[in-house]
Each structure stands twice: as C-alpha cells, then as structure tokens.
Amino acid sequence: xxxxxxxxxxxxxxxxxxxxxxxxxxxxxxxxxxxxxxxxxxxxxxxxxxxxxxxxxxxxxxxxxxxxxxxxxxxxxxxxxxxxxxxxxxxxxxxxxxxxxxxxxxxxxxxxxxxxxxxxxxxxxxxxxxxxxxxxxxxxxxxxxxxxxxxxxx
Numbered sequence: 123x124x125x126x127x128x129x130x131x132x133x134x135x136x137x138x139x140x141x142x143x144x145x146x147x148x149x150x151x152x153x154x155x156x157x158x159x160x161x162x163x164x165x166x167x168x169x170x171x172x173x174x175x176x177x178x179x180x181x182x183x184x185x186x187x188x189x190x191x192x193x194x195x196x197x198x199x200x201x202x203x204x205x206x207x208x209x210x211x212x213x214x215x216x217x218x219x220x221x222x223x224x225x226x227x228x229x230x231x232x233x234x235x236x237x238x239x240x241x242x243x244x245x246x247x248x249x250x251x252x253x254x255x256x257x258x259x260x261x262x263x264x265x266x267x268x269x270x271x272x273x274x275x276x
Contacts, residue, residue, distance in 0.1 A: 152236060154203070157215045157228040164233070164255075171200045171274050172251040174233065175226075176242045178207040179218060184246040187264035188223055194267050195226040199253075200274075202226035205233070207245055250274070 152164035175191055177184035195202040204226055206215055211230055219228050234241065237257070239249060244262045250273065252258050259273065 152233070154233055155230040157212070157219065157230050159212075159230070162227070162229075167201055167251075168255055169199075169253050171253060173200065173202045173270065174205060174249040174251065175202060176205045176207050176232075176245055176247040176249075178245055179222065181207075181245040183264040185222065187246055187266070190265060190267045190270075192223070192225040194270055200270075203233075204228040205231075207242075 154162040154164055156162055173191065173194065175187075177188075191202045191204075194200050204219070204224060206218070206228065210218055215228060215230070232241070234249070239257070239260075242260070242262065246262070246264055248261045248265050248270075250258045250261065250270070252274075
C-alpha cells in the first residue's frame with residue numbers, strides 16, 4: 123500500500139522516537155503515598171518482602187492481626203503496607219491507625235490497580251510480594267507472624 127508523503131516518517135525520526143519511549147519506560151517509577159502525605163518509591167522496597175494488607179475498622183479479624191503485622195514490620199527484610207478498605211484518608215486515617223494501634227505504614231491510596239491486582243473480596247486480605255517485586259500469593263483472613271514466616275522461609 124502506498125501512503126501519501128504526509129504520512130511517511132523518516133527512519134531516523136522513528137528510531138529516535140522508539141529510543142525515547144524505551145528510555146522513558148525505564149525511568150518510570152511507582153510512587154506510593156503514605157497516609158501522612160509523604161512519598162514512598164516502590165522500587166526502594168526491592169530486596170524485601172512486602173505485605174500489602176487491606177483492613178477496615180469494622181473488621182474484627184483485621185483488629186486481631188494488627189499486632190502480628192506490627193511485629194513482622196519490625197523485621198529488616200519485611201515491610202508491611204496497610205490499605206484502608208473504606209477509603210479513609212489524611213488525618214482521619216492517621217487518627218484511626220493510632221486508635222487501632224497500627225505501627226506499620228498506612229497508604230493513602232490502594233496500589234493494587236497499578237499492579238493489576240483485583241480489589242479483595244474478603245477482609246483482611248494480605249498480598250505477599252517477594253524481594254524481586256513479584257506477587258507470590260494473596261491470603262484472606264487474619265495472618266500470624268508464624269504463618270507468614272513459614273511462607274517466606276524464615
């Protein structure tokens with residue numbers, strides 16, 4: 123098929139455009155926002171296990187697992203990130219976390235859609251990401267420190 127000259131792209135221009143797209147794709151960073159408004163770069167969590175935990179104030183099993191998640195978050199090789207299922211944000215979220223005894227990082231927004239994760243169908247839900255950044259498993263129901271350690275090997 124023959125295209126009019128106005129639709130032709132010079133090969134060097136096409137190659138330069140492709141290289142720019144590749145370079146920009148490599149520079150794209152996933153930034154998460156903590157409940158306090160500060161930023162967290164997802165790539166900085168590489169080398170650690172990351173537990174993304176969905177919780178709600180009205181969820182009794184969520185309340186039961188908070189001390190377990192707080193202990194896991196103290197480990198140097200594990201980071202726990204909490205996502206409030208009821209979309210509470212800002213200072214109200216920080217106050218709620220304080221009242222509930224949450225010591226791990228709470229996120230302002232659900233990172234799941236950015237990673238292609240579906241919204242959990244039950245609470246609590248914990249998405250377990252390995253040190254390479256791959257989702258290993260999604261668990262439903264309250265988790266214990268021992269159960270998580272058994273899964274991640276130590």
